[in-house]
Amino acid sequence: EVQLVESGGGLVKPGGSLRLSCEASGFTFSTYTMNWVRQAPGKGLEWVSSISSRSDYILYADSVRGRFTISRDNAKNSLYLQMNSLRAEDTAVYYCARGGRASDWFDSWGQGTLVTVSS
Amino acid sequence: DVVMTQSPLSLPVTLGQPASISCRSSQSLVYSDGNTYLNWFQQRPGQSPRRLIYKVSNRDSGVPDRFSGGGSGTDFTLKISRVEAEDVGVYYCMQGTHWPLTFGGGTKVEIK
Numbered sequence: 001e002v003q004l005v006e007s008g009g010g011l012v013k014p015g016g017s018l019r020l021s022c023e024a025s026g027f028t029f030s031t032y033t034m035n036w037v038r039q040a041p042g043k044g045l046e047w048v049s050s051i052s053s054r055s056d057y058i059l060y061a062d063s064v065r066g067r068f069t070i071s072r073d074n075a076k077n078s079l080y081l082q083m084n085s086l087r088a089e090d091t092a093v094y095y096c097a098r099g100g101r102a103s104d105w106f107d108s109w110g111q112g113t114l115v116t117v118s119s
Numbered sequence: 120d121v122v123m124t125q126s127p128l129s130l131p132v133t134l135g136q137p138a139s140i141s142c143r144s145s146q147s148l149v150y151s152d153g154n155t156y157l158n159w160f161q162q163r164p165g166q167s168p169r170r171l172i173y174k175v176s177n178r179d180s181g182v183p184d185r186f187s188g189g190g191s192g193t194d195f196t197l198k199i200s201r202v203e204a205e206d207v208g209v210y211y212c213m214q215g216t217h218w219p220l221t222f223g224g225g226t227k228v229e230i231k
Contacts (some may be wrong), residue, residue, distance in 0.1 A: 001197055037130065037168075044209075044222055044223075044224050044225045045160070045162075045203070045211055045213070045222040045225075046223070047219055047220040047221065050220075054178075059213065059218060059219070061219050062219070069136060094167070095167060101150075101156060101215055104156065104162070104173035104174055104177075104215070105156060105158055105167075105173070105213070105215035105220070106158065106170055106213070106215075107170050107173070109167040109168050109169065109170075110167065110168075111167055118220065
């Protein structure tokens with residue numbers, strides 16, 4: 001069974017940093033593109049970032065480019081999102097989602113981790 | 120960016136009756152490989168999103184056959200043939216053809 005478990009969310013002040021993790025199990029992590037998608041409270045879904053299986057292509061939404069860094073460790077079956085210079089508008093539940101175009105995008109999702117940016 | 124426009128925003132439905140959600144994209148979603156990367160996701164209250172339909176009309180494993188997807192180019196539809204109580208939630212379309220990936224604003228399905 002595919003499992004994606006996010007962690008690392010919490011309360012952080014504007015301008016602060018946070019590192020999210022997503023631990024994967026039940027599939028061959030190293031062969032999948034992985035993604036972060038977020039959802040602000042009461043709002044819709046917003047794609048944040050994607051990383052290919054070997055980390056040779058990485059893409060970001062304009063809203064986070066230059067502040068967030070996606071990375072992965074295939075030996076540890078883990079995906080990460082380093083978030084710097086956080087703003088109030090980054091407040092959201094952050095989901096880890098499996099799969100790129102080859103798997104028709106986002107075929108499995110984690111339960112999400114809440115990031116709250118507030119003073 | 121490709122704008123995904125869903126309608127209606129809210130869809131009250133009687134149990135056992137059909138429901139239909141529209142999704143329109145601001146550009147064609149046909150990719151260079153000939154595929155159309157248009158997905159539908161369901162988000163039940165308090166839960167993570169779940170993919171229902173991929174590439175316009177392909178149902179994911181475990182998705183009841185009362186759900187169906189259709190359309191082409193820039194106009195797409197998700198249909199529920201007979202709404203059940205467990206179908207309550209928000210439905211999102213999403214395009215995976217162009218960067219950045221974009222979602223529709225969501226359609227809330229509720230029981231009358």
